[in-house]
Amino acid sequence: MAKILDDLSRTFSEYLLIPRLTRKEHLPKNVSLVTPVASHKVGEASRLSLNIPVVSASMQAVAGTEMGIALARQGGVAFVFCSQSIESQAAMIAKIKSHKAGFVRSDSNVKPSATLQDLLDIMKKTGHSTVAVTEDGSNTGRFMGIITDKDFWEFEDDLNSKVQGYMTPKDKVIHGLVGITLKEANHLLYKHKKEALPVLEADGRLNSLVFKKDYVDHINNPLELLDSRKRLVAAAGINTHDYKERVPALVEAGVDVLSFDSSDGFSEFQKEASLWVKERFGDKVIVGGGNVVSAEGFRYLVEEAKLDFVKVGIGGGSICITREQKGIGRGQASALMEVVEERNRYAREKGVYVPICSDGGLANDTQIIIAMAMGADFVMMGRYFAMTDESPTPRVSIKGRIYKPYWGEGSNRARNWQRYVDDQASSRLHFEEGVDGYVPVVGSVNEVLGLTLEKMRASMCNLGSITLAEFTQNAVLTLVSEQSIEEGGTSNIIQVESKFDDDK
Numbered sequence: 001m002a003k004i005l006d007d008l009s010r011t012f013s014e015y016l017l018i019p020r021l022t023r024k025e026h027l028p029k030n031v032s033l034v035t036p037v038a039s040h041k042v043g044e045a046s047r048l049s050l051n052i053p054v055v056s057a058s059m060q061a062v063a064g065t066e067m068g069i070a071l072a073r074q075g076g077v078a079f080v081f082c083s084q085s086i087e088s089q090a091a092m093i094a095k096i097k098s099h100k101a102g103f104v105r106s107d108s109n110v111k112p113s114a115t116l117q118d119l120l121d122i123m124k125k126t127g128h129s130t131v132a133v134t135e136d137g138s139n140t141g142r143f144m145g146i147i148t149d150k151d152f153w154e155f156e157d158d159l160n161s162k163v164q165g166y167m168t169p170k171d172k173v174i175h176g177l178v179g180i181t182l183k184e185a186n187h188l189l190y191k192h193k194k195e196a197l198p199v200l201e202a203d204g205r206l207n208s209l210v211f212k213k214d215y216v217d218h219i220n221n222p223l224e225l226l227d228s229r230k231r232l233v234a235a236a237g238i239n240t241h242d243y244k245e246r247v248p249a250l251v252e253a254g255v256d257v258l259s260f261d262s263s264d265g266f267s268e269f270q271k272e273a274s275l276w277v278k279e280r281f282g283d284k285v286i287v288g289g290g291n292v293v294s295a296e297g298f299r300y301l302v303e304e305a306k307l308d309f310v311k312v313g314i315g316g317g318s319i320c321i322t323r324e325q326k327g328i329g330r331g332q333a334s335a336l337m338e339v340v341e342e343r344n345r346y347a348r349e350k351g352v353y354v355p356i357c358s359d360g361g362l363a364n365d366t367q368i369i370i371a372m373a374m375g376a377d378f379v380m381m382g383r384y385f386a387m388t389d390e391s392p393t394p395r396v397s398i399k400g401r402i403y404k405p406y407w408g409e410g411s412n413r414a415r416n417w418q419r420y421v422d423d424q425a426s427s428r429l430h431f432e433e434g435v436d437g438y439v440p441v442v443g444s445v446n447e448v449l450g451l452t453l454e455k456m457r458a459s460m461c462n463l464g465s466i467t468l469a470e471f472t473q474n475a476v477l478t479l480v481s482e483q484s485i486e487e488g489g490t491s492n493i494i495q496v497e498s499k500f501d502d503d504k
């Protein structure tokens with residue numbers, strides 16, 4: 001006979017946190033949101049930690065290059081979607097990795113004999129206003145000079161003129177030589193009031209460029225997540241079908257973290273794929289997976305599949321209809337609490353801590369905070385990021401308001417047959433598990449995350465916590481009745497902004 005669990009399937013909105021003693025040192029400015037990504041011995045550090053406990057879903061409508069850059073600069077990572085060709089996903093990872101390294105390979109270059117029109121075309125294509133001039137127009141050619149959009153007037157100068165007549169020639173360009181440190185390079189930029197510093201090889205070929213704006217960006221983004229070579233950390237979704245080709249291409253492109261993207265990860269497919277990646281790449285790349293909603297699923301993925309982190313959540317995603325279609329899933333709070341308990345048991349038994357990611361269904365900032373209090377190490381979100389400027393979809397105006405499209409990876413639109421179809425031989429999607437819709441545009445990742453994290457830091461202080469580990473340790477949660485949820489809202493007043501309520 002089927003087993004019926006005693007507990008109800010509960011969601012985050014059914015819980016509230018009880019404040020604990022706030023001491024004087026419990027101030028938002030003292031809070032650290034650093035959180036582990038890879039499994040590690042209890043008491044030791046994870047080989048990669050995020051600076052904020054937030055990652056993006058691996059979805060077509062959410063995470064491309066721009067999201068990868070934006071989130072890493074805030075201290076998290078975006079899992080670049082895998083429902084695309086291996087080449088284009090690897091190219092996105094390579095772009096994130098090359099976005100900023102202090103010393104960047106120049107990707108806007110011209111020959112001295114190029115015309116101003118050629119130059120303009122390059123500037124429009126790359127969006128860069130500073131272009132290196134090299135003898136052969138390559139990014140490692142003999143350095144001849146530099147030209148910026150301030151050196152000519154698009155509507156006044158003859159666009160058939162040659163770049164060499166307008167560029168600043170090498171002997172007048174402040175430059176450094178390979179071997180210079182980033183600090184020394186930034187000092188030269190500061191001293192000579194320059195925007196860009198070319199760094200040259202001893203034989204005069206261009207090696208890289210250092211930009212003032214990168215220095216300023218770094219100061220403005222103190223939580224930026226960088227690898228040991230000062231490149232942004234990059235992450236990608238993978239599947240259990242083409243991993244033997246996809247993973248090597250992603251590793252070659254410089255990926256740091258991989259995650260199996262599957263609605264049900266409690267499978268031999270995921271074990272086999274994970275062990276293959278582990279055997280081939282060892283500790284070179286972090287591999288997470290899921291999704292699971294039970295202690296049993298967690299154990300399997302950790303002990304058998306050897307995954308570095310485990311994602312929890314089936315059917316809670318805002319675009320997800322898995323529960324309606326297949327009758328599988330679990331309330332996200334119940335699933336998370338059971339898996340966290342098992343993770344803690346595993347840590348006590350084996351002395352190994354496995355980070356847990358709560359994936360999907362987070363409808364507001366409060367739910368993110370409750371998920372963290374319940375023991376998630378980080379949360380994964382799709383809708384939240386689909387609404388930002390950096391998601392890869394176009395803005396559309398509907399009845400005078402601005403929206404962006406958002407669709408599930410299990411929808412026909414995503415044509416992500418590998419994720420859901422049971423019949424491995426068929427590429428036809430038998431039934432949909434996701435829907436296709438629109439979400440309102442809310443602003444930049446920076447703005448939206450800034451507010452969420454401000455609230456998280458404040459809640460942590462209310463619970464007398466400076467670290468996320470303390471937050472979970474100190475958390476006391478209470479179930480709320482429908483009446484108390486109503487009590488928590490405003491009562492007996494007509495709110496000024498009530499006309500916006502349908503946006504929530």
Ligand code: MZP
Pocket residue numbers: 056057058059263291315316317318319320321322359360361362380381382383384407408409410411433434435
């Ligand atoms: P949400 O943040 O939009 O609520 O949920 C995002 C999560 O939903 C993803 O990380 C993924 O686990 C899940 N997802 C993505 N596509 C589907 C689907 O088509 C889905 N059913 O459930």
